[in-house]
Amino acid sequence: MIRLRNNIFSLLVIAVLFAACSSQNRTSENAEHTAKLTLEDSLLNVVQHQTFRYFWDGAEPVSGMARERIHMDNIYPQNDQEIVTLGGGGFGVMAILVGVERGFITREQALERLQHIVNYLGKADRFHGAWPHWLNGPTGKVKPFSKKDDGGDLVETAFMVQGLLTVAEYFRDGNEAEQKLVNDIQKLWEEVEWDWYTKGENVLYWHWSPNYGWDMNFPVGGYNECLIMYILAAASPTHTIEPEVYDKGWALNGQIANDTVYYGLPTVLNFYQHGDDPTGPLFWAHYSYLGLNPEGLKDKYGDYWKLNQNHALIHYKYALDNPNGYKGYGENQWGFTSSYSMKGYAGHRPGMDLGVISPTAALSSFPYTPKESMQFLKYLYLEADSLIGEYGPYDAYSQENNWFLPRYLAIDQGPIPVMIENYRSGLLWNLFMKNKDVQKGLKKLGFESPFLNEK
Template identity: 50%
Template sequence: MKKKSGTKPAAKLSDDELLEFVQRETFRYFWEGAHPVSFMALDRRYRSERDDDKVTTGGTGFAVMAFIVAVERQWVTRDEAIERLSRMLDILERGTCYHGVLPHFMDGRTGTTIPFWRKDDGADLVETSLLFQGLLCARAYFNRDTPVERRLRGRITWLWTEVEWNWHTRDGRKMLYWHWSPNNGWSLDHGIRGWNECLITYVLAASAPRYGVGPEVYHEGYASGRDFLNGKDYHGIELPLGPPSGGPLFFTHYSFCGLDPRGLTDNYADYGAQNLAHARINYEYCRRNPKNHKGYGPSCWGLTASDDPDGYSAHAPDNDNGTISPTAALASMPYTPKESMRALRYFVKAGDKLWGRFGFIDAFNETRDWHADTFLAIDQGPIIAMIENHRTGLLWNLFMSIPEIQAGLKKLGFKSPHFDARIT
C-alpha cells in the first residue's frame, strides 16, 4: 500500500468516493500501524509515534476483515494480505491460550498474555469471538485451490475447532461466562447476558464444530438478561431490545460486522429493525440535545464507547458527557445512510482537529474543547467493515455463507434469507 503524507479527506468528493477514501485511509491503522512482528492490531495508536507491543485479539479480528476489504478493493494484493495473515497465525498458534480461548491483550512479539486487569489475566471469550468472526470471514474469502490458501484455511480451522466454548458454561450452567483465569478461576463471575455486543459470542459457541453449546444456553442465558427485552418508545421510536435508549452504538456494530441483520429474526426480534431503531434513537437524542452540549445536532452525532476527556467510557443517551465518537455514526452507515453521510461531511469539514494519520481520531468533546490524540482498533475496524457492508454486503455475505454459522444460527432458532439464497 503506497503511503501518502498529510492526506485529508476532500469535501468535493462524491459520496461514494468519500466512503472509499475514508475506508482506505482508516485501513492504514491495520496496515502501516500494525505490530511490526505479528502484524496483529495494536490496541491503540497515537497521533505521534510510540512503541508498544500490546495487541488486541478482538481488534485483530477487525483487522482481518479490513484485509479482506483491502484485497477486494485492490489497496493491497492478495499475496500481501495472505503473508500478513500467516504471520498473525504464527503468533496465535504459539501464543498462550486457555482451553483454546485467547486473552484480551497479547504481546505481539511473543504471544504471551498481557493482563487487562489484576484478575483479568486469562481467557476472554468475547474478544476471542471478535477474532474468529474475522478469521472465519478470511477462511471463506481466501478460497482458491492453491497450497498457500489451503494451508491458510486449514490453520484457521484448526484454531477454530480448538476453542472450548463449552468450558465457559462453568460445568454446564445455562449461560456463557466472559472470563476465566488459571490464577483466579471464575472469580470475575461475569455472565454474558444481553442485550449488548455479545450476540456473536453465542452464535459462534452454538456453531462450534467440536466444543459447542446447546440452544438452552442462548435462550436461558443471553436472552434472559434484565436488559434484553425492551419494547418501549424513545423519541417516537419503538426499541425491541436493549437497555433504556439502546445503550452505546457499538451494540449494533461489533456482532454485525459479520452477522447480516437484514431479515435476521428469531423469537425475540427482527435484528435489522432492532439496529435501525437503536441508531435512530441515538441520532434523535443528539439532534434534540437535551443537555445542550456544544456541537450536537443533525450533523454531529454518535454516542458509543471511546476515549473521552476523563479516560474511557461507554457513551450513550443515559451516559452522555458531551463526547462524540466518529465511529458511532460512520459504522452505522448501513442503518442510517443519510444521517451518517451528513455526519461524515461534518467531520470532514473539521479538518485536522478530527483527522490524522489513521483516519478520524477516536473522539472529541466540543463542550470541553477536547480532541483525542488516539485511534483505537475496536473503533477504526467497524468503520471499514460496516461501510463496506453498506456498499456491497461483502463481509455479511462471506460470514453468513459459512456452513457452521448457518447451522449454529438455525440451532438457536434464527431465520435469515441467507439460508435459502445468497442476498446482495
C-alpha cells in the same frame, strides 16, 4: 483547537464538482446529482483507506496484528505500544479483506500477512482454546487486562473468530497456499472450548483465569455486544452449546424481549442499562454484526435489522434533541459509543453523555443510517480540520469542551472500514454468512435469515 478545513479534501471537492458540472450533454440537475454521488464515493474511499492503514501500516510487526492503541502524540499510559488486542485484531483481519477489494493491497500481500497472523495466534497463549483480551505482541504471552483478567476472554475470542471465519470463506476456493490458510483457521476455530466456558450451567461466562479461576464471575446475559459469542458457540463443530444456554443464559428466559419505546422508536430488545436511557453505546450495533448480517435476521426474541437501525436512529434523534445543550450536536454531529474522553475511557450513550462525540459511532452505522452517517462524514472531511489524522478520524472529540487528542483505538477504527464496506457491497456479511458451521449454529438457535434459505 477544532477548526475549519482548507486543504487537500477541499481541493478534492472542488475537483469533483468541476468534473461533474463541466461534463457536456447533461442537464444541470443530472450534473449536480453526479457530483454529489462522486463526492460521496470519494469520501468513502478516503475514510476506508485511512482506517484500513491502522491495521496494515500500524500493525505490531512481530504478530502482524492490530495494536490496542496508537497515539500520534506518543504519550502512552502504561508504555503499552506493543500490546495487541484480540477483538480489534479480529476487526483488523476483516479490514485487510476490504483493502484487497478496494485495491489498497494485493491478494498476495493480504495472504502473506494473514498467514503470519494465524501462525502467531496458533502459538500464542490460549486458555481452553480462548485467547486473552490482550497479548504482548513480541512474545505472544498474555498481558493482563486487569489483575484477575489474565486468562481466557471468550468475547474477544468470538470477535477474532468472526474475523477469521470471514477470511477463511474469502480464500476457501483459492490456491494451495490459500487452502492452507483456510485449514489453519479451521483448526484454531475447532480448538475453542465454548462449552467449557459454561461451567456446566445454561449460560456462557466471559472470563476464566488459570490463577483466579472464575473469580471475575461475569455470566453474559441480556442484550449487549456479545450476540456473536453465543452464535459461534452454537456453531462450533467440536465444542458446541445447546439451545438452552442461549435461551436461559443470553435471553434470560425470554426477558430480553421486554422492549420499550425511546425517541418514538421501539428498542426491540431490553438493553439492561443502568441510568436514564433504555439503550446502549452504538458499538453494540457494530461488533457482533461485522460478519453477522442483520438484514432479515430474526429469532423468537427480535428483528435484528430493526434493532440496530432503531438503535442508531435513537442516537441521531438524541443529538437533534440535545437535552444538555452541548455545542455542536445536531444532524451533522452525532453518535455516542465507548471511547476516549476528557476523563479517560468512557461508555458514552444518551444516558451517559459527557458532551463527547465518537466518530466510529456514526461512521460504522452506515448500513443502518446511510443519509445521517453521510452527513457526519461530510462534516468531518469537509469542515472539521484537526479531527482527521493519518489513520482517519481521531477516536473522540468534544466541541463543548474544545477537546480532542490525536489518538486511536483498534476497537473503534476497525468497524469503520468493515461496516462501510458492508454498506457498499455486503462483502463481509456475504462471506461470513456463507460459512456452513455458522449456518448450522443459526439454525440450531432458531434464527431466520435469507442466507439460511440459499441452496
